[in-house]
Amino acid sequence: MTTQIARGNEGGPRVAGEAAPTSTGSRGTRILGLLTLVALALLALFALVLSPEDSNQGDAVRIMYIHVPSATLAYTGCGLATLGSIMYLWRKSQWWDLVAYASAEIAALFTAVTLLTGMLWGRPTWGVFWVWDARLTSTAMLLLLLLGYLAVHRLPAEYSVRAKRASIVGLLLVPNVIIVRQSVQWWRTLHQKPTLFSNGLGSKIEGLMLFSLFLGFIAIGLLFAWLLVHRFRLAWLEEQIEAEGIDVAIAERRAEAGGIAPGEAAP
Amino acid sequence: MIRDALLVAGKDLRLELRSRVALNQIVPFALLVLVLFAFALDPDRGVLDAATPGLYWVAVLFSGLLALQRSFSVEAADGNRDQLRLSGLDPAGIYLGKALAVAAQLLVLEVLLGVGVAVLYTTDVAGWPLLLATVVVATAGIAAAGTLYGVVSAGLRVRETLLPLLLLPVLAPILIGSTRAFEAALGGTPSDGWPWVGLMSVFAVLYVVAGVLGFGPLLEEA
Numbered sequence: 062m063t064t065q066i067a068r069g070n071e072g073g074p075r076v077a078g079e080a081a082p083t084s085t086g087s088r089g090t091r092i093l094g095l096l097t098l099v100a101l102a103l104l105a106l107f108a109l110v111l112s113p114e115d116s117n118q119g120d121a122v123r124i125m126y127i128h129v130p131s132a133t134l135a136y137t138g139c140g141l142a143t144l145g146s147i148m149y150l151w152r153k154s155q156w157w158d159l160v161a162y163a164s165a166e167i168a169a170l171f172t173a174v175t176l177l178t179g180m181l182w183g184r185p186t187w188g189v190f191w192v193w194d195a196r197l198t199s200t201a202m203l204l205l206l207l208l209g210y211l212a213v214h215r216l217p218a219e220y221s222v223r224a225k226r227a228s229i230v231g232l233l234l235v236p237n238v239i240i241v242r243q244s245v246q247w248w249r250t251l252h253q254k255p256t257l258f259s260n261g262l263g264s265k266i267e268g269l270m271l272f273s274l275f276l277g278f279i280a281i282g283l284l285f286a287w288l289l290v291h292r293f294r295l296a297w298l299e300e301q302i303e304a305e306g307i308d309v310a311i312a313e314r315r316a317e318a319g320g321i322a323p324g325e326a327a328p
Numbered sequence: 329m330i331r332d333a334l335l336v337a338g339k340d341l342r343l344e345l346r347s348r349v350a351l352n353q354i355v356p357f358a359l360l361v362l363v364l365f366a367f368a369l370d371p372d373r374g375v376l377d378a379a380t381p382g383l384y385w386v387a388v389l390f391s392g393l394l395a396l397q398r399s400f401s402v403e404a405a406d407g408n409r410d411q412l413r414l415s416g417l418d419p420a421g422i423y424l425g426k427a428l429a430v431a432a433q434l435l436v437l438e439v440l441l442g443v444g445v446a447v448l449y450t451t452d453v454a455g456w457p458l459l460l461a462t463v464v465v466a467t468a469g470i471a472a473a474g475t476l477y478g479v480v481s482a483g484l485r486v487r488e489t490l491l492p493l494l495l496l497p498v499l500a501p502i503l504i505g506s507t508r509a510f511e512a513a514l515g516g517t518p519s520d521g522w523p524w525v526g527l528m529s530v531f532a533v534l535y536v537v538a539g540v541l542g543f544g545p546l547l548e549e550a
Binding site for chain 2: 150202205206208209212213216217218225226229230232233236237240241243244245247248
């Protein structure tokens with residue numbers, strides 16, 4: 062879906078008077094959005110009403126239906142950001158850079174959601190919001206690494222400068238996440254065995270709970286895709302405006318000087 | 329490449345020898361951090377003793393950041409960046425040279441800080457082989473990653489605030505590894521520390537490779 066849009070924009074040169082897209086929505090994304098809404102409503106129904114309480118964790122287990130898919134998608138987005146960065150460095154296409162940027166931003170959002178829901182789950186289950194567990198710590202580090210990438214991409218500098226620098230940072234995102242995870246895991250497991258997740262989740266999910274979790278993956282996955290498409294289009298439009306703004310300004314100056322007509326001004 | 333690296337490293341170190349910015353400002357800052365830790369954590373309660381390896385490496389990271397900022401601010405003036413590109417030096421050589429110069433300054437800083445910690449925090453120094461190996465690989469890791477992220481944030485108005493945000497999360501494995509290795513060495517159980525030296529070596533190699541490959545494109549832009 063995203064490919065189509067990009068080709069549409071990439072294909073034609075920016076000609077004054079051509080109808081520029083004024084919204085980030087299209088028929089495809091409206092259908093996707095509708096599906097997302099339905100899936101989220103179903104998820105709410107199954108997660109909050111139909112699925113049973115957990116014998117150990119009680120109602121707190123219901124957070125899992127958002128928490129686990131969010132975490133998975135946060136890592137997916139991180140992988141997409143690195144893939145986009147590699148492709149940008151290789152192909153020099155703005156499309157890939159903006160895919161990386163949009164994925165990183167949404168990955169940061171989902172990482173934050175993961176941390177927040179995890180804390181809300183931890184408070185009733187463990188009695189504290191935060192423990193220095195390997196997973197928690199490395200997820201927090203993931204968020205900081207993503208924020209660093211986003212900061213570079215938002216630098217007050219020319220597009221080519223910040224895109225190139227951001228894609229170097231983005232390229233190192235996944236290796237960094239792996240090495241940070243590894244070190245944090247060693248750091249914690251040298252002291253204590255990871256006991257937190259070995260007895261509660263994962264071992265005995267079945268029936269309606271498993272189905273709700275499955276539904277969670279679908280609903281949050283659709284939400285991720287919808288957000289990604291829209292964020293990408295927004296970023297694309299932003300860059301177009303920036304580039305166009307300069308073209309228009311150059312054309313106006315030239316027209317003032319009485320030289321070339323505005324329409325012929327080369328970018 | 330090696331010849332270019334030595335040229336650039338020599339230039340940076342000569343610059344430091346003549347300006348003495350690291351010696352006159354960064355080393356005192358590092359010692360100041362040690363004193364501040366003592367103020368924050370009452371030396372009589374034993375907290376300082378237990379936390380010595382961690383405090384040492386946090387002090388190294390913070391003062392190392394200053395050394396890195398300095399290493400790139402000398403390139404920012406008078407269009408030095410363009411002149412480096414025009415010089416015909418191999419970009420990989422420039423990267424290695426900058427990293428070498430930073431590493432050399434960090435080593436001096438670490439020795440002085442080590443003396444400071446041993447004296448001020450009354451540490452019994454033990455486990456020399458592990459301590460030395462840790463210092464070497466951690467320094468290589470900090471210099472390699474720091475130089476790469478240094479050039480990412482170089483030449484921008486926001487460089488002072490951007491570099492710490494980019495670099496410190498990335499250096500988390502170095503801080504964890506070097507601190508655990510130091511604890512193992514000082515605690516008399518060096519076998520616990522060697523896996524960390526291995527992890528930090530992987531980190532350093534990864535960043536040297538990334539820097540050698542990535543420095544060219546970064547230098548050529550704009």
